Amino acid sequence: MTIEENGTQQCNAIAMASGNTYNENCHQQTLIMEGSLPLFDDIKLESNLTIADYGCSQGGNSIPVVNRILSRVPSGATVSLVFEDLPSNEYTSLIKLLPRLFGSYSSLKLYPSLVPKSFYESVVPSGSVDLGYTLSTIHWLKKMPLPKPPTETVAEYYDKRDSRNSAAAKEDLRDFLTLRGQEIKSGGHLVIACFGSFTKEEIAHYKDALILRHRVLFQGMETLANEGKLPLKVMERINVPIYDRSEKELFSGIDELKDTWVVDKYYRKMVHHPAYYKFLKACEDAGQNESEKIKAAKEYAGTLIDWLIAVFGDMILGWWRESGVEEAAIDGLHQEFLIRAKDLLWKEGPGGAEIPIMYTRLKRV
Incomplete structure (x- = not known):
């Protein structure tokens, strides 16, 4: 994990876990990506085209979108592909996916570039992008929230997290849309798939599943800190820089820039983790066998935690090292x-x- 200082708050420079770990565990993000694909299908594509992925991560959910777009590009076209993510991102996995992409579109002139910058900065020259997209990304905030007060438990901290992060999220959305408005050509498009907040009715029906998983993850760390196995100051760092916006907040942010952007299409839907269906099938197969149902529930919970570790794992180990945990102890404590x-x-x-x-x-006005 890399942290950059900026005034009183630190800039968010958190990358997904390295070594292709994110690509191997991002199954829910894959479903989110697949849900966005229809939004690309009726966009007019020119023979000289620049496509930008704002937040490409390790490429597993970026290349399928590029494939969808390139399948409609006229033969002989020149296409620039811009893959942006933080400097701390693990780009190697993405690079390994590119040769197969080139082989699939030999009739096109493809020019990929990697841009190791935050999308809360200018990424490419003004007016240079025809089609941009950002999937499962803009819930990440520009700056790290303030540390968890030592007097609060993990549960208490998570109860208040949304109210603490809402002002920063509003500012970040404005900055993101302003920057993209400068980079995307008039008449160009920006496709967004972003995490939303649960309505009160949905919380009653589903639970707030995402917050539940985050909270439980750090409560596991809290038990180790309370037992003296981790330094207590580790717990001050559970300030994950994310915020799930409501529909009202999203549209309010877009409306602030109504001279730049118009909503071309919109829909909202629930996306389950694919392991959920495997869990339901295992419970059905178990019948009245409660021990098998418990086994299935444990496997399901394990898959969800592994998914979070694919997102937060390197960040957590970075906290531990910065808090003085000896390198020799890290593997055992992590397990x-x-x-x-x-x-x-x-x-x-x-x-x-x-x-x-x-x-x-x-659509860019």
């Missing part, structure tokens, strides 16, 4: 931490692991 978190999650009941996703296609 114990995962066992605790998985145990807590299956006991609480992870539900369907749903995420409300807001799909939006904006």
Whole structure:
């Protein structure tokens, strides 16, 4: 993990876990990506085209979108592909996916580039992008929230997290849309698939599954800190820089820039983690066998925690090292931490692991 200082708050420079880990565990993000694909299908594509992915991560969910777009590009076209993510991102996995892409579109002139910058900065020259997209990304905030007060438990901190992060999220959305408005050509498009917040009715029906998983993950770490196995100051760092916006907040942010953007298409839907269906099938097959149902629940909870570790794992280990945990102890503590978190999650009941996703296609005025 890399942290950059900026005034009183640190800039968010958190990358997904390295070594292709994110690509191997981002199954829910894959479903989110697949839900966005229809938004690309009726966009007019020119023979000289620049496509930008704002937040490409390790490429597993970026290349399928590029494939969808390139399948409609006229033969002989020249296409620039811009893959943006933080400097701390692990680009190697993405690079390994590119040769196959080139082989699939030999009739096109493809020019990829990697841009190691934050999308809260200018990424490419003004007026240079025809079609941009950002999937499962803009819930990440520009700056790290302030540390968790030592007097609060993890549960208390998570109860207040949304109210603490809402002002920053409003500013970040404005900055993101302003920058993209400068980079995307008039008449161009920006496709967004972003995490939404649960309505009160949905919380009653589903639980707030995403917050539940995050909270339980760090409660597993909290048990180790309370037992003296981790420094207590580690717990001050559970300030994950994310915010799930409501529909009202999303459209309010877009409306602030109504001279730049118009909503071309919009839909919202729940996206389950694919492991949920495997869990339901295992419970059905178990019949009246309660031990088999418990086994299925534990496997399901384990899959969800592994998914979070694919997102937060390097960040967490970075906290530990910065807090003075000796390198020789990290592997053992990490395994114990995962066992605790998985145990807590299956006991609480992870539900369907749903995420409300807001799909939006904006057109540059």
